Structures are given as structure tokens and as C-alpha cells.
Amino acid sequence: MSTRMLPLSLTGRLAVFFALVVSIALASMGAFAYYSLAAQLESRDDEVVRGKLDQVQHFLREVDGRQGVSSAQHRFGDLVRGYSDLIVRVTSQQDGVVLFSTGDSDATLTTENVSGMVIMRSENATLGKDAAAVVVVVAKTGEDRQQVTARFRATLLFGTTVGVVLTAMVGAAITRRELQPAHALIRQINRISVERLSYRVDMPVKPTEVRDIAGAFNAMLKRVEDGYIKLSRFSADLAHDLRTPLNNLIGHAEVTLSRDRRSSEYVTVIEDSLIEYQRLARMIDAMLFLARADSAKVALEISRIQLNPELRKLSTYFLVLAEERGVSILIDGDAIVDVDAILFQRAINNLLSNAVRHAKSGTAIAINISSDESICRIDICNWGDRISEHDLPLIFDRFYRGDRARSNSLHSTGLGLAIVKSIMELHGGRVTVESPADGMTRFTLQFPLKRREEEERRVTA
Incomplete structure (x- = not known):
């Protein structure tokens, strides 16, 4: 069946599929039952013909010659009574004279296109006293068998048709009932607007598929609401x-x-x-x-950087400003990372500029480098006013600046830390900030080392 011919609604499509599956199942079972019945009826006809052939031969051995056959016509009639489609013919082998026959046996037995006919013959039969040889032919035309199979076939077709129709109707009703939670979910979704992004749809207990859709939709609404805010x-x-x-x-x-x-x-x-x-x-x-x-349109030009000398070079640009504020810059540790050099310098410059602006006079800005098998860490620490708990989750948002930094807005765009976060995400890393009660503020850059390990494995291979 072409998909273009199927109904558009899920209820209609499932009803059609249910009907199709049931029709195939019923047709398969009906065909099996039909051919099994036909085979059994044909086997029964074989048994009947074989039994009648034995009876006729036994009877012929008891008759008194050819005259006995003529005088015992009623006994032959008793043999076929109750079988309207049974044919018996006895013919003398000597002169071909038909001694006994039922109905129009000559026309029937000479017809080659009689479908389903069962024929058995015996040329070894003999008459009683004179032992004259005769040919006995017993046949069953199969008319009664064909009538039975025809009625059974009609019953199967009718039953299959009724079953398919009932299945389609019941399937449509069941599908419509089971889809009620989905329709309820659609009605709730239609109530959502820009002014109601805080609205959440109900999550039905069952079916689990609709519950999962509702959960995923609520999660999407949460992301949309956060993005809109x-x-x-x-x-x-x-x-x-x-x-x-x-x-x-x-x-x-x-x-x-x-x-x-x-x-x-x-x-x-x-x-x-x-x-x-x-x-x-x-x-x-x-x-x-x-x-x-x-929009992921920043193409990274990855190069290998030795961090200690690179950070020392970058810190020299802030020495004059740091000396004016009475702040020193200390660098400890070393590692090698694969990064975009320009973006790396921009991120470090933004963090150092932020640290120098907010460090108290007489303190030092500490840059610590450490690494393990998978991550390289760069900690940039300064001592000054503590960042409030309210500001910490928002400090990397665009244009967000704490109240203590507003007075410095002439030199700040409020985008520096947001740029640092974007640069780290482009490198597959992340940036975090901590500001405990002792006044130290620590920004941590975490660069993954997977790229370098993969390159080393390729070189080794």
C-alpha cells in the first residue's frame, strides 16, 4: 500500500495497519484450514473408493457367474446407496460387456477434465463359479467434497471480512482512547505564548511515550524561558x-x-x-x-603552546598598570596545550585585566599551571573584594557587572568574561570562578588534552 493512500491521522493509519495485519493473519489461517480440509476430504474419498472396490471384488467372488451378476443388481445398488457421486462399473475382460454400472458411468469415466475425481480399478477380479475375469472400476467424482469446500470457503471469506472490519473499528476506538493524553498535551501546548513561558504542561502517568514528550517539552520550555530572560x-x-x-x-x-x-x-x-x-x-x-x-563560525587555528613562557610574555603587557596599583604578577608551573593562540591570548588578557583592576594594593596576582592525563588547568588568583554569592552565577553573562565594578564602566564593556567563556567552549573546555570568604578570587581555565593525545597516537602509529 502506498503511503500517499494512507489517512493523515494517526488513528486512521493505525486502524488501517491493524486491519491489514488481521486480514493477513486471518487469510493465512483460513488458507491453511481450507487446504487442510480439502486434503482430509480427498483422503477420505480415497478410503471410501478403496473400501468399495474391496467390497465389489468380494461380492463378485460369491455370485454365480455372469447370470448371478445380472440377478444381483439390487445388491450392487446397496453398495453405492448413500453416495450420490460414487460410480461402480464391472466389465467382462473376455468380450468387454458391461455387467453392471451406476448412472452414466461411461460418460463420466471417459471425461478427462473432471476435477478432483478419485478412480481405482482392479483387473484381477473374478466371478464365483466360472472364475471369469472381470475389470472393476470404482470412482468418486468429488462433487460432495467440492460442495463442502465451497461452503467452507464462503464462510471463511465472510468471517475474514467481518473480522477485518471489526478489527479496524475496534483498533480505531482503542487508538483514539489511547491518544487522548496526546490530544490533551496538544491543547495545553496551544495555551503557551511569549507572555506565558513559565507555563508547564502536565505530565500524564501513562502512556510513558506521552509522558516523555511532556517532560522533554517542559525542559525545552525551561531553556526557552532562560534564553528569553x-x-x-x-x-x-x-x-x-x-x-x-x-x-x-x-x-x-x-x-x-x-x-x-x-x-x-x-x-x-x-x-x-x-x-x-x-x-x-x-x-x-x-x-x-x-x-x-x-553560531560556531569561529575557525580555530590550533597550535602547540608552552604555557609558562607564553603567560610570562602576556603578563608583561600589564606590568606598568600593575606597578601603578602596587600589584605583582607571579607565574608557577608549566604545561603544553594545543589551542588557538590568538583566542588564548585574548582570554588570558581579559582575565589579567580583570585581576589587575580588582586586586588590592600590596597583593600579588598568582598564575598557577597544572595538568594531569586529560586536563590542563590555569588558575588566575587575585586578592581583593569578595564577589557576592548573588553575582557568582551571573558573572559570565553578557553585560553583567557587579555593583562594585560599575564605577569602572568607562574601561569595561561588560563582555570580557563572556568572551572568555565562549573561547573556552570553542576549545571544548570551561571556565569557573570561586570567591571564598578570605577575599581571594580564582578564575580557572580547564583545557582538554584529548586533541594532543590523539595526535601523539597518530604519530606513534
């Missing part, structure tokens, strides 16, 4: 962070144009405006990077 917060933070430099630029321009200025004042305004332009450029660059990272 983050997007709403992102939009609000983006509007806030873009508005600040734009307002500064507008304010500078309006004040400058309010009256004639000296050339030095115009230079100052342009320098201040340039700072805001640079801030906007950094923000746009960071947003573009995050958008490309989200």
Missing part, C-alpha cells in the same frame, strides 16, 4: 551601555557648539570623543565575536 536582560544592558557613550558624545558636542571655542578646547573635546568612540568600537567588536562564537 537572558535576551531581555542582554537587550536592556546593551541599551544602557550604548546609551552612556552616546550621551557623552552628544553632551560634548552640544556644549562645544553652544559658543565659540579656542582650538585647544576643540582638541580636548575630540580627544574625549575619541575615547568614547574607542569604547563603542571595543563593544561592537566583542559583540560580533560573541555572535560568531554562538
